[in-house]
Amino acid sequence: MILVTNDDGIVAPGIKALVEVARKFGEVLVVAPDSPQSGQGHAITIQQPLKLREVELFEGIRAFECSGTPVDCVKLAKNVILKNSQIDLCISGINHGSNASINILYSGTMSAAMEASLEGINSIGFSLLDYNFGADFEASGMVAEEIISWVLEHGMGPTKLLNVNIPKGKRSDIRGIRICRQAEGRWVEEFQEGTDPRGEKYYWLTGKFECLDERADTDIKALSENYVSVVPSGHNLFVAEALPFFSTLEK
Amino acid sequence: MILVTNDDGIVAPGIKALVEVARKFGEVLVVAPDSPQSGQGHAITIQQPLKLREVELFEGIRAFECSGTPVDCVKLAKNVILKNSQIDLCISGINHGSNASINILYSGTMSAAMEASLEGINSIGFSLLDYNFGADFEASGMVAEEIISWVLEHGMGPTKLLNVNIPKGKRSDIRGIRICRQAEGRWVEEFQEGTDPRGEKYYWLTGKFECLDERADTDIKALSENYVSVVPSGHNLFVAEALPFFSTLEK
Numbered sequence: 024m025i026l027v028t029n030d031d032g033i034v035a036p037g038i039k040a041l042v043e044v045a046r047k048f049g050e051v052l053v054v055a056p057d058s059p060q061s062g063q064g065h066a067i068t069i070q071q072p073l074k075l076r077e078v079e080l081f082e083g084i085r086a087f088e089c090s091g092t093p094v095d096c097v098k099l100a101k102n103v104i105l106k107n108s109q110i111d112l113c114i115s116g117i118n119h120g121s122n123a124s125i126n127i128l129y130s131g132t133m134s135a136a137m138e139a140s141l142e143g144i145n146s147i148g149f150s151l152l153d154y155n156f157g158a159d160f161e162a163s164g165m166v167a168e169e170i171i172s173w174v175l176e177h178g179m180g181p182t183k184l185l186n187v188n189i190p191k192g193k194r195s196d197i198r199g200i201r202i203c204r205q206a207e208g209r210w211v212e213e214f215q216e217g218t219d220p221r222g223e224k225y226y227w228l229t230g231k232f233e234c235l236d237e238r239a240d241t242d243i244k245a246l247s248e249n250y251v252s253v254v255p256s257g258h259n260l261f262v263a264e265a266l267p268f269f270s271t272l273e274k
Numbered sequence: 275m276i277l278v279t280n281d282d283g284i285v286a287p288g289i290k291a292l293v294e295v296a297r298k299f300g301e302v303l304v305v306a307p308d309s310p311q312s313g314q315g316h317a318i319t320i321q322q323p324l325k326l327r328e329v330e331l332f333e334g335i336r337a338f339e340c341s342g343t344p345v346d347c348v349k350l351a352k353n354v355i356l357k358n359s360q361i362d363l364c365i366s367g368i369n370h371g372s373n374a375s376i377n378i379l380y381s382g383t384m385s386a387a388m389e390a391s392l393e394g395i396n397s398i399g400f401s402l403l404d405y406n407f408g409a410d411f412e413a414s415g416m417v418a419e420e421i422i423s424w425v426l427e428h429g430m431g432p433t434k435l436l437n438v439n440i441p442k443g444k445r446s447d448i449r450g451i452r453i454c455r456q457a458e459g460r461w462v463e464e465f466q467e468g469t470d471p472r473g474e475k476y477y478w479l480t481g482k483f484e485c486l487d488e489r490a491d492t493d494i495k496a497l498s499e500n501y502v503s504v505v506p507s508g509h510n511l512f513v514a515e516a517l518p519f520f521s522t523l524e525k
Contacts, residue, residue: 059321061320061321062317062318062319062320063315063317064314064315064316064317064318064345064385065315065316065317065379065380065385066313066314066315066316066317066343066380067313067315067380067479068313068479069312069313069479070310070312071478072466072468072470072476072477072478073465073476073477073478073479074474074475074476074477075475075477092317094315094380095479098463098465098479099465099477101463102463102464102465103465103467103477125392125509127511128316128385128388128392128509128511129316129317129318129345134315134316134379137379141376141379141460142460170523173522173523177519177522177523179519180516180519180520181513181515181516181519182513182516182519184511186511199524199525200523200524200525201524202517202520202521202523202524204510204512204514205510205511205512207510209392209393212349212352212353213353214324214349214350214353214354215323216354217323219323223325224325224326225323225324225325226323226324226325226326226350226354227322227323227324228318228319228320228324228346228349253520253523253524254511254512255512255513255516255517255519255520256511256512256513257511257512257513258376258379258511259455259456259458260378260435260437260456260505260507260508260509260511261455261456261505261506261507261508262432262433262506262507262508263455264432265431265432265433265506266453266506268430268431268432268433268506269431269453269504269506270453271424271428272421272424272428272451272453272504273450273451273452273453273504274450274451
């Protein structure tokens with residue numbers, strides 16, 4: 024059983040492309056948000072109940088739209104729909120826009136995949152470097168197929184989560200696949216300020232990503248050279264190297 | 275300048291306790307959500323504008339309530355209110371409930387601190403192992419004061435983020451402070467199922483945390499022995515050990 028989810032919502036072209044790839048590998052279940060959930064990170068819905076509705080969007084494939092976040096979708100898929108029966112692979116995306124570098128932290132697409140990985144399920148998040156709703160997912164679908172095929176054959180070894188980002192363009196423009204580290208970077212934020220119809224001031228988040236990493240083996244570097252970036256990722260944020268520094272705080 | 279935020283909302287007793295500690299160390303700015311935002315993880319608000327309202331809740335201290343997530347609060351504090359002037363320390367909490375182990379991923383409290391750390395700001399999230407709104411924050415306030423004092427003196431060395439969890443009880447019941455690793459664990463989920471007033475089925479998330487880690491130096495272990503756990507944490511999810519495994523995927 025392959026679980027497919029995303030954060031752009033169940034009607035986004037990116038998830039349709041991924042479902043068409045997934046169905047080549049076996050039985051597929053789709054559980055995805057009923058509205059765009061970009062930037063939801065690892066949010067879960069605890070203050071209110073969730074709705075789940077079966078929809079017919081993908082021929083011959085069971086699909087549900089969910090009122091919650093991408094992480095909620097994975098929890099509902101596993102616990103309610105599949106009643107904890109086996110999920111062989113969870114794939115999330117194809118996201119409309121990059122989730123390279125620190126964007127893994129903000130991304131609902133990657134958090135959904137990470138949630139499945141926390142349950143021991145091999146999980147991959149796919150993102151295309153094109154924010155347009157009408158983006159062309161042909162090449163990214165082909166790349167997703169290559170990677171899923173490799174993972175189903177080889178497994179995922181010491182990690183359970185891959186962050187895959189795919190350059191824009193035709194398949195022939197993509198130079199290859201590189202295994203990378205997560206680049207250091209930051210968002211330089213600006214807020215669009217305005218006044219609402221009631222005369223109250225508002226702030227609307229916008230900004231520009233800035234790579235702060237010159238190393239040759241980062242995801243940002245690979246993407247800049249038209250390679251697909253694959254970052255083996257985890258969920259443990261502990262920094263072991265910091266232990267000696269804090270030793271005098273211990274008592 | 276010390277920035278104080280949380281995820282339980284600006285009127286939660288936990289943030290009041292933390293503000294009272296923070297004011298002993300210098301100038302304080304409070305920017306916190308106008309409603310409970312537990313479980314919001316690293317969510318940001320991009321689909322709609324944010325509101326920011328100055329409130330008088332803490333005598334002599336500038337405070338703003340924000341309509342967004344904990345991460346939004348940090349972005350607005352830094353970019354709009356402080357216009358990128360220096361923040362010496364960001365402290366988040368005191369959270370009503372544990373953020374040990376993988377709960378760092380779901381926690382708005384920890385994500386707010388992590389967001390500040392991404393900007394190079396030394397950041398600490400504090401959580402008390404008591405979910406009650408009326409929890410007693412006296413001992414946890416004292417612990418927060420000790421740790422803030424240490425960090426202001428020594429800095430934070432090779433990391434910018436600490437995940438601090440504090441056992442319930444009196445200060446004299448707390449045996450000490452331990453620097454720990456993030457325990458491996460999982461949530462065993464159950465969904466409360468019901469039918470809403472319109473006859474539609476709903477699912478409400480609930481569950482039980484299960485520690486899957488027997489090591490002696492984890493946060494869960496320290497807390498179980500009535501020690502404060504301090505986990506030096508990062509934001510880079512890359513798993514370097516996985517590189518050789520995926521080498522044949524590279525091409």
